[in-house]
Amino acid sequence: MDQESLRLFIRREIQNGRLPHDGTTRVWSSPSDGETCDACDATLAKDQLLLEAVTLDLGRRPLHLHVRCLQILDNERRTTVIEPTISSGFSYKDRAKLIDQEGLSSVAREALEFQGGERGSHFEATLTQQVAEELLAKCTELGLGVAAIALRAELKRLK
Numbered sequence: 001m002d003q004e005s006l007r008l009f010i011r012r013e014i015q016n017g018r019l020p021h022d023g024t025t026r027v028w029s030s031p032s033d034g035e036t037c038d039a040c041d042a043t044l045a046k047d048q049l050l051l052e053a054v055t056l057d058l059g060r061r062p063l064h065l066h067v068r069c070l071q072i073l074d075n076e077r078r079t080t081v082i083e084p085t086i087s088s089g090f091s092y093k094d095r096a097k098l099i100d101q102e103g104l105s106s107v108a109r110e111a112l113e114f115q116g117g118e119r120g121s122h123f124e125a126t127l128t129q130q131v132a133e134e135l136l137a138k139c140t141e142l143g144l145g146v147a148a149i150a151l152r153a154e155l156k157r158l159k
């Protein structure tokens with residue numbers, strides 16, 4: 001992966017919650033033993049340095065990273081805005097939860113995934129009444145109250 005693709009990839013992983021948006025508290029380095037980098041999913045070669053980064057999210061195991069990947073991750077964390085409410089009120093965690101649901105229609109999944117990596121309101125632009133109704137039902141089922149309120153507001157706008 002070239003530097004720019006890697007940067008975009010890591011940014012996307014931060015936005016969808018797979019990589020932490022919170023900072024790292026401690027970083028250790030040691031020779032690699034063939035671990036997999038959590039940022040780029042590539043194997044760390046034996047002659048590369050393995051960085052283990054402890055994150056503020058205590059539920060997370062330390063991240064294994066290439067030196068280059070940690071630098072990009074740190075930089076992207078600072079510049080990536082995780083809006084608490086993405087245009088229509090979804091937090092990125094709610095969105096990730098919805099995307100993980102089985103039985104979601106492909107249109108709804110696409111609308112949700114389309115938002116990833118964008119700061120704008122692409123989701124809003126691609127949201128149809130049918131998709132909003134489907135997602136509202138899911139949110140109600142999953143107890144995602146804030147997202148449900150946001151969707152009801154969207155539905156009013158769409159009607």
Ligand SMILES: [Zn+2]
Nearest residue numbers: 037040066069
């Ligand atoms: Zn890497």
